[in-house]
Amino acid sequence: MPAERQKQALAALLALLVVVGVWQYMGGDGPAAPQAAVAARRAAAAEMPEPPGDVALDALDGGRLGPADGGRNPFVFGLRQVTATDDGARRPVTRRPVMPDTAPVMAPPGPPPLPPIPFKFIGLVEGTAGTKKIAVLSDSKGLVVHGSEGAIIDGRFRILSIGTESIDIAYADGRGRQTLRLTGQ
Numbered sequence: 001m002p003a004e005r006q007k008q009a010l011a012a013l014l015a016l017l018v019v020v021g022v023w024q025y026m027g028g029d030g031p032a033a034p035q036a037a038v039a040a041r042r043a044a045a046a047e048m049p050e051p052p053g054d055v056a057l058d059a060l061d062g063g064r065l066g067p068a069d070g071g072r073n074p075f076v077f078g079l080r081q082v083t084a085t086d087d088g089a090r091r092p093v094t095r096r097p098v099m100p101d102t103a104p105v106m107a108p109p110g111p112p113p114l115p116p117i118p119f120k121f122i123g124l125v126e127g128t129a130g131t132k133k134i135a136v137l138s139d140s141k142g143l144v145v146h147g148s149e150g151a152i153i154d155g156r157f158r159i160l161s162i163g164t165e166s167i168d169i170a171y172a173d174g175r176g177r178q179t180l181r182l183t184g185q
Contacts, residue, residue, distance in 0.1 A: 114171065114175060114176035116178065117157060117169055117170075117171075117176065117178050117180070118139050118140055119137040119138065119139050119145075119153070119154075119157070119169070119180065120137065120138050120139075120180065121135060121136075121137060121166065121167050121180040121181060121182050122136050122137065122138045122144075122182075123135075123136035123182075124136065124162070124164070124182070125146070132148040132149065133148065133149070133162045134146050134147065134148050134162075135147060135148070135159055135162050135167045137153060137180075139154075147159050148162070149161055149162055152172055153169075155172075156171060156172055157169055157170065157171060157172060158170055158171070158172050158174075160177065165181060165182045166179050166180060166181045166182060167179070167180050168180075
């Protein structure tokens with residue numbers, strides 16, 4: 001196709017798109033569309049509820065209650081009660097709740113709990129009947145240490161007792177006793 005013919009086909013296609021767009025924008029259905037819109041508005045107006053009958057506009061001109069005098073103090077905690085006086089005025093009366101004379105005594109918190117002992121019980125070495133049992137322990141860094149009952153491990157922990165499936169270990173000063181099972185838990 002020559003270039004001139006392509007331009008003419010493109011212009012015709014563009015004109016057709018403009019006509020279709022204008023036709024859809026204007027309503028597309030011809031004269032029936034405005035009549036349908038008018039009928040829909042009438043049906044919607046028929047469904048609307050009626051406004052309320054009596055509106056007391058005179059009540060708006062009447063006196064209004066102003067702010068009550070005082071009795072309210074936002075900086076004081078208490079119960080507010082309203083009492084009537086002899087002249088008919090109402091006054092708020094604030095009564096403070098009865099507070100106990102002694103405040104509860106808070107005990108100081110105890111020392112923080114000791115951190116868990118970082119060793120796992122990974123094995124047991126037993127010799128003949130006359131020798132002591134030796135526990136083999138490992139920490140999270142891969143350090144393997146061993147010791148018998150009463151031995152101090154890593155300068156901080158003491159092995160208290162060695163059983164067949166667990167050991168009892170504590171800090172060297174006797175605090176924080178823990179039982180380590182052979183499973184490593």
